[in-house]
Amino acid sequence: MRVATIAIHTFKESVREKVLYNLVAFALLLIGAAILFGNISVGIERIILITLGLTSISVFGLLIAIFIGIGLVSKEIERRTIYNILSKPVSRVEFILGKYAGLLLTLCVNTAIMTGGFYVALFYQKHSLNGEDVAFLGAVYFILLQLAIVVGIAVVFSCISTPVLSAVFTFCLYVIGNFSNDIQALGGESGSRVLGVCANVLYYLLPNLGNFNIISRVAHGASIPAYLWIGNSLYALLYVTVLMSIAVLVFEEREFR
Amino acid sequence: MLAVETIGLTKDYRLGFWRNRVRRALDRLDLRVEAGEVFGLLGPNGAGKTTTLKLLLRLVFPTSGTACILGQPLDDTSVRAHVAFLPENPNFYDHLTAEEYLGYIGALFGLPSALRRRRISELTGQLGLASSLKVQLRRFSKGMIQRVGIAQALINDPDLVFLDEPMSGLDPLGRREVRDVILWLKARKKTVFFSTHILSDAETLCDRVAVLHHGRLQGCGELNRILALSVSATEVVIESPSPDVITEVMPYVSSVVRTGDRVRLEIPDEGRVETALEVLLCRGTKLISVNPVKKSLEDYFVEKVGGSGESSQRVTSAGDSNS
Numbered sequence: 001m002r003v004a005t006i007a008i009h010t011f012k013e014s015v016r017e018k019v020l021y022n023l024v025a026f027a028l029l030l031i032g033a034a035i036l037f038g039n040i041s042v043g044i045e046r047i048i049l050i051t052l053g054l055t056s057i058s059v060f061g062l063l064i065a066i067f068i069g070i071g072l073v074s075k076e077i078e079r080r081t082i083y084n085i086l087s088k089p090v091s092r093v094e095f096i097l098g099k100y101a102g103l104l105l106t107l108c109v110n111t112a113i114m115t116g117g118f119y120v121a122l123f124y125q126k127h128s129l130n131g132e133d134v135a136f137l138g139a140v141y142f143i144l145l146q147l148a149i150v151v152g153i154a155v156v157f158s159c160i161s162t163p164v165l166s167a168v169f170t171f172c173l174y175v176i177g178n179f180s181n182d183i184q185a186l187g188g189e190s191g192s193r194v195l196g197v198c199a200n201v202l203y204y205l206l207p208n209l210g211n212f213n214i215i216s217r218v219a220h221g222a223s224i225p226a227y228l229w230i231g232n233s234l235y236a237l238l239y240v241t242v243l244m245s246i247a248v249l250v251f252e253e254r255e256f257r
Numbered sequence: 258m259l260a261v262e263t264i265g266l267t268k269d270y271r272l273g274f275w276r277n278r279v280r281r282a283l284d285r286l287d288l289r290v291e292a293g294e295v296f297g298l299l300g301p302n303g304a305g306k307t308t309t310l311k312l313l314l315r316l317v318f319p320t321s322g323t324a325c326i327l328g329q330p331l332d333d334t335s336v337r338a339h340v341a342f343l344p345e346n347p348n349f350y351d352h353l354t355a356e357e358y359l360g361y362i363g364a365l366f367g368l369p370s371a372l373r374r375r376r377i378s379e380l381t382g383q384l385g386l387a388s389s390l391k392v393q394l395r396r397f398s399k400g401m402i403q404r405v406g407i408a409q410a411l412i413n414d415p416d417l418v419f420l421d422e423p424m425s426g427l428d429p430l431g432r433r434e435v436r437d438v439i440l441w442l443k444a445r446k447k448t449v450f451f452s453t454h455i456l457s458d459a460e461t462l463c464d465r466v467a468v469l470h471h472g473r474l475q476g477c478g479e480l481n482r483i484l485a486l487s488v489s490a491t492e493v494v495i496e497s498p499s500p501d502v503i504t505e506v507m508p509y510v511s512s513v514v515r516t517g518d519r520v521r522l523e524i525p526d527e528g529r530v531e532t533a534l535e536v537l538l539c540r541g542t543k544l545i546s547v548n549p550v551k552k553s554l555e556d557y558f559v560e561k562v563g564g565s566g567e568s569s570q571r572v573t574s575a576g577d578s579n580s
Binding site for chain 2: 017079
């Protein structure tokens, strides 16, 4: 119950951040601009619009996740707002989970707005929407799963570091996570056993975010196989659970001087 | 029942990049605060007052020693349902309105929504916040933020209230309001445990005080006893005395201060007061007042913290609130 209370008020607080409006507005602008790019790309207007539109949702979702995610805990400590919450009958686990859920809710709402903008752009270009276009929601769902992991990483870092360092670390992990398949392949092709083992360890340890990127697939009209739906959903759930467990363990020992 | 009890409570902070330097913020603190009393924790800046409060609220963890609040160990989260805390110079969420924030805190205490609304209405009415309920907290002045802080602290009708430097940075009106709230809590038999370095506030409000210095307890006791422990002198004020009278009583007095027509005589020896008064009355001197000069809390404080230059600079005496 307290987790829900913290989540709702985290959502209320973060959704009123001006930076959020700017990012969403910019994302909608970029989605709108995708129509123009489509017009100058003969024959592939639709692919350009879908790719650029969904990529905008992903990139701006990432920026929102990092900007607000790192502020979840470290800003609370920096501004000492946390004193008032943790001195109430609230456990630290409830605090972390509530904060995480609140930010996830913020991301869902923002992603929904950006997705709405994307479908408006699609309708403007095609003058209609059909059943095939529902498939793009699958890509949006995967973007959300990816963002859920990124926010989890941001929460872990913000429990142990400053806001700036948390943002840098989270962004670095996001970039590396998108290339984790390549890291494993590189280790395999290096010929060195040690390097191969290290690459494998990294592959399993780091978030495998590349699997969530199906924008190109849906832009070309390919369907999303069932194993991706199930696999990605379970992977995200597992990874977020591990991240939250780490965040809680770190936060339980944290002192607020 | 004891509202607060600490036994050998000690806190070391590890400092430096490698965390290899240790600074002892609190050193084997033994305190017992009875339910229903107003207890003042005094000390100069850096004495360990805030650390004590943070330890009691589990915002930091003790290096050694134990403590209980309302008879429960500190790691029992449920006991905090009966406890309130107002940190020094509190900060709240910028984008929430006062009503949303107080509702949020009420919900964290698990208050039903009807009771929450009633408590918010009562407290904001009492603290003069009723017209600002829909305003976002980032638009509030420091005094208004302090009032929100008090309202959030009292929303659960707590039995034990911790206040960390509650008058810090407030104007005289704000300080008066906080004092009134503490007196109101005292009248309702609530326990108030507050830290301060403003001695006049402690003198006005506290039943008992403890003095901390460099993390160590220097003294603890009932304010009445501390202040009544010793009468350091007797002050006699007379009006328009002749020069002869002053010369005659000079053997009995330690200081003579003339202000207009009036003269203030300080007689250090209690046994010679009667003789001095006889001399004055025999000469037909007009007597205005005779008062014992009691030890002030400031004297007690300076005595306990050693009155070193460092301490006296760090301690704010009566009236200096903005340090």
